[in-house]
Amino acid sequence: MAALGKIRKRGMILISIIGLGLFAFIAEEGFRSCEASRNDQRQQVGKVLGEKVNVQDFQKLMDEYTEVIKMQQGVDNLNEMQMNQVKDMVWQTYIQTKVVEDEAKKIGLTVTDAELQNILAEGTNPMLMQTPFVNRQTGRFDVNSLKKFIADYKTQQTANPQMAAQYQTLYKYWTFIERTLRQQILAQKYQSLLAGCILSNPVEAKLSYKEENEESSIQLATFAYSTIDDSKIKVQDADLKAKYDELKERFKQNVESRDIKYVTVRVEPSPADRAELQQTFKKYTTDLAAASEPANVVRKSTSLVNYLGIPVAKTAYPNDIADKLDSMAVGQTYGPFETKMDNSMNVVKLISKQLLPDSVQYRQIQVMGKTPAEAQKRADSIYTALNAGAAFETIAKKYGQSGEKVWMTTAQYQNAPSLDADTKTYIGTLNNSGVNELKNIKLGQGNLIVQVVDRRAMINKYTAAVIKKSIDFSKDTYSKAYNKFSSFVSANQTPESIQKNAKSSGYTVQDAKDITTSTHTLVGINATREAMKWLFDAKEGEISPMYECGNNDQLLLVVLDKIHPKGYRSYDDPQVKEFLKAEVLRDKKAEQLMAKAKDVKNIAAAQAKGAKVDAVNQITFAAPVFVMSVGASEPALSGAVAATAKGKFSSRPVKGNAGVYVFEVTGRTMRPGKFDAKTEEQKTRQKALQYAGNFMNELILKANIEDNRYLFF
Numbered sequence: 001m002a003a004l005g006k007i008r009k010r011g012m013i014l015i016s017i018i019g020l021g022l023f024a025f026i027a028e029e030g031f032r033s034c035e036a037s038r039n040d041q042r043q044q045v046g047k048v049l050g051e052k053v054n055v056q057d058f059q060k061l062m063d064e065y066t067e068v069i070k071m072q073q074g075v076d077n078l079n080e081m082q083m084n085q086v087k088d089m090v091w092q093t094y095i096q097t098k099v100v101e102d103e104a105k106k107i108g109l110t111v112t113d114a115e116l117q118n119i120l121a122e123g124t125n126p127m128l129m130q131t132p133f134v135n136r137q138t139g140r141f142d143v144n145s146l147k148k149f150i151a152d153y154k155t156q157q158t159a160n161p162q163m164a165a166q167y168q169t170l171y172k173y174w175t176f177i178e179r180t181l182r183q184q185i186l187a188q189k190y191q192s193l194l195a196g197c198i199l200s201n202p203v204e205a206k207l208s209y210k211e212e213n214e215e216s217s218i219q220l221a222t223f224a225y226s227t228i229d230d231s232k233i234k235v236q237d238a239d240l241k242a243k244y245d246e247l248k249e250r251f252k253q254n255v256e257s258r259d260i261k262y263v264t265v266r267v268e269p270s271p272a273d274r275a276e277l278q279q280t281f282k283k284y285t286t287d288l289a290a291a292s293e294p295a296n297v298v299r300k301s302t303s304l305v306n307y308l309g310i311p312v313a314k315t316a317y318p319n320d321i322a323d324k325l326d327s328m329a330v331g332q333t334y335g336p337f338e339t340k341m342d343n344s345m346n347v348v349k350l351i352s353k354q355l356l357p358d359s360v361q362y363r364q365i366q367v368m369g370k371t372p373a374e375a376q377k378r379a380d381s382i383y384t385a386l387n388a389g390a391a392f393e394t395i396a397k398k399y400g401q402s403g404e405k406v407w408m409t410t411a412q413y414q415n416a417p418s419l420d421a422d423t424k425t426y427i428g429t430l431n432n433s434g435v436n437e438l439k440n441i442k443l444g445q446g447n448l449i450v451q452v453v454d455r456r457a458m459i460n461k462y463t464a465a466v467i468k469k470s471i472d473f474s475k476d477t478y479s480k481a482y483n484k485f486s487s488f489v490s491a492n493q494t495p496e497s498i499q500k501n502a503k504s505s506g507y508t509v510q511d512a513k514d515i516t517t518s519t520h521t522l523v524g525i526n527a528t529r530e531a532m533k534w535l536f537d538a539k540e541g542e543i544s545p546m547y548e549c550g551n552n553d554q555l556l557l558v559v560l561d562k563i564h565p566k567g568y569r570s571y572d573d574p575q576v577k578e579f580l581k582a583e584v585l586r587d588k589k590a591e592q593l594m595a596k597a598k599d600v601k602n603i604a605a606a607q608a609k610g611a612k613v614d615a616v617n618q619i620t621f622a623a624p625v626f627v628m629s630v631g632a633s634e635p636a637l638s639g640a641v642a643a644t645a646k647g648k649f650s651s652r653p654v655k656g657n658a659g660v661y662v663f664e665v666t667g668r669t670m671r672p673g674k675f676d677a678k679t680e681e682q683k684t685r686q687k688a689l690q691y692a693g694n695f696m697n698e699l700i701l702k703a704n705i706e707d708n709r710y711l712f713f
Contacts, residue, residue, distance in 0.1 A: 046091075047706040048098045055712050061090050062713075067169070068176050072130060084520045087713055093183075099699045100187045109193070111185045119181060120146065127184065131177055132170065146174070194695060198688045205680035208687075211621040216641050217667035220616045221606035223593040224630050224659040225586055233588045240580045244571045247583065251569040251576055254701060257514040258535060259562040261495065262523055263507045265555040267481045269473040277471060281336035281345050284467050288349045289333040294465035303467040304344070310424050311354050311431065311461035312414035318468065321348050325462050335467075344468050351463040356431045359409045361454035365396045367447040379447035383440040392451060405453055410461070426450075431461075473553070482548075485555045489546045495559045498543070513575065514564070517707045522558070525550050531558055532710045539563075593660040597653040606662050615666075632658035641665060 045058040066078060066086055078086065104110070119125055123141030128134075133149065135142040149170070156167045244251075269277075287297045298307040305318065314322045320339040328334055328350040335347030365382060369375030382395055396403025408430060413419070419427070422443040429439050433452040441448040473481075488505045492498045502509045512523050517536060522528035527549045534544050535558060544558040569576045600606045607613050612629050619625050621642035624635040634656040644650055646668045654661045 046708045048095055049703045065090050097183050099703050111182045195689050200681040200685040202677050204684050208684045209675050209680045213671040216619045217617045218663040218665050219603045220663045221611035221613050222629050222659045223611050225589045228589045233585050235584050239584045243580045243584050255516050256566050257516045257564045259513045261509050261559040261561050263557045265485050267473050267478050267553050269471050270477045273474045277345055285335050285347045298465050301467045305466040305468045306417050307465050308419050311463050313410045316414035321466050343471050346468045349465045354461050355458055356461045357455035358457035358459045360430045361405050361407050362450055362452045363403050363405050365449040375446040379440050382449050517710045590655045594653045597662050600662050630658035
């Protein structure tokens with residue numbers, strides 16, 4: 001009881017303590033919730049239809065598509081520009097797929113396995129022609145070849161690791177094609193539903209045929225807007241506001257964008273840097289000229305061009321090197337010389353020049369043994385039997401091989417980063433063997449019996465040792481540029497001071513407009529993702545840190561000048577006002593010129609009032625007239641001409657994009673050809689379908705896309 005009494009006496013104190021404890025607990029949970037939310041946002045590439053796109057999932061899609069591109073193009077790596085294209089392609093495909101799937105789900109539209117199998121059986125889909133399952137003889141997709149591969153893939157999982165890896169790569173490629181086919185078919189089915197709502201009829205077909213094939217010839221009198229000086233036109237604020245209201249939809253933007261001012265510094269090699277590199281290359285030239293085996297000299301130089309040590313086509317070398325080869329003598333060393341195009345210093349030694357086939361068709365039998373001696377003995381026996389007239393395919397099958405004929409082209413090996421001794425021997429043997437000649441090649445892992453069966457396209461091939469290095473700046477040069485720019489940034493911490501003092505410090509302030517989150521590089525400079533992150537987290541008037549970017553050769557400072565939110569650009573936006581002013585100027589000039597041409601009844605009268613007269617032929621209603629004298633396309637003129645009878649003068653002046661026009665129709669003929677109702681109905685329907693095809697743009701606009709890829713890629 002005494003304890004209860006003490007508690008009651010301290011009731012308010014305890015309530016306060018408990019209250020504080022509960023608040024702390026709630027605040028901690030709230031903090032954790034906010035932190036979890038922020039972490040979740042940090043993992044989002046974006047949103048589509050309210051659904052979050054996780055960065056790991058998007059990365060998997062990118063990796064998959066990258067492998068597909070590399071496989072299709074036969075390359076090992078993609079450059080930065082290609083990777084940016086991959087990012088955009090994957091993102092756009094993801095958006096379109098999600099949007100179509102969402103719409104299809106609402107109406108119960110799907111792609112069944114049976115439908116997909118029918119597409120594979122037909123084998124006519126263009127996407128299937130990009131796969132390895134194309135019959136070489138028929139040039140068509142072979143579904144049986146695909147089925148065989150899938151069956152082999154399941155049994156190859158326990159095969160040797162190298163074979164299993166090859167099958168796995170090809171299997172991933174096929175699953176990508178299959179999934180893409182399903183997406184493509186679903187989109188086509190959805191579009192077909194829309195197409196079913198569009199009909200054509202004989203009347204429309206006749207009108208369409210006439211619009212495309214009835215040609216008019218005219219005498220055209222042009223009163224060009226350029227004949228009136230802009231300074232003579234008075235533009236008032238009320239005019240601009242009225243034009244803004246009229247054209248407001250043109251100023252709608254679907255994503256936020258930002259304008260910046262920026263200063264960038266590209267660090268260039270100093271004269272001292274160039275002089276030092278010249279001395280280094282003089283030594284390279286001496287060493288390369290004296291070397292009997294140039295591989296070590298090239299390797300130690302860390303040249304940008306690999307030395308394979310075998311004859312390759314001229315196309316394997318950079319253009320500046322290739323241009324020198326034909327004029328060089330074998331054994332000659334040329335250089336050092338500078339190439340402005342890629343900012344490099346170079347030296348080249350021509351080792352050999354040979355006339356060799358660009359393509360070689362051959363067949364082979366791989367011979368193995370428990371020991372090299374056993375392999376050699378077995379290979380000698382096979383070689384003897386073949387020379388005695390034994391059938392190549394028969395012996396190949398005896399050793400579990402097909403012995404089929406395959407082609408080797410120069411392009412397949414000339415861009416390899418390096419080649420081992422066995423590979424060089426192998427390629428050299430194939431290039432130098434005569435047709436039907438047999439060779440027994442001893443390699444490190446056994447022997448190869450090869451026979452060249454065809455040689456095509458004899459070309460000059462070159463073995464050349466090349467040392468190519470970029471003309472780079474030194475650390476000292478970079479430090480000087482860095483320190484100077486850093487001092488400028490430190491001394492100028494407002495947008496106004498940067499603008500005012502940049503020129504006197506040797507810098508230029510530049511503008512970049514309408515930057516969005518879909519931009520890959522800020523102002524075209526590589527490695528500016530950190531600057532992009534800052535930009536879309538900053539407020540107007542803020543100044544960024546100094547960024548080191550580019551290829552470690554540029555410095556960047558950014559000022560966030562203006563944020564344009566999603567929606568309509570305001571009337572006060574300078575770009576909007578500039579556009580409005582141009583439109584109002586054109587309208588006011590048109591008013592003056594139309595008043596001038598109002599009472600004109602013939603070409604002579606128009607010419608008397610200062611119009612420029614030209615003959616214009618082959619005008620159709622279906623295509624806009626291009627007026628050479630003003631360099632503009634004029635759709636309104638096409639319509640007016642079509643509505644005017646032959647021999648008649650235009651009933652009123654026509655307001656165009658670049659001038660006001662009056663005209664007389666001097667001729668009208670139909671193009672040769674016969675009207676076919678069915679064909680024309682089909683054509684008009686196809687046109688309507690093309691317009692209906694824009695449905696995807698409308699659906700995407702309504703999908704509330706949020707693009708945060710700049711945070712990750």
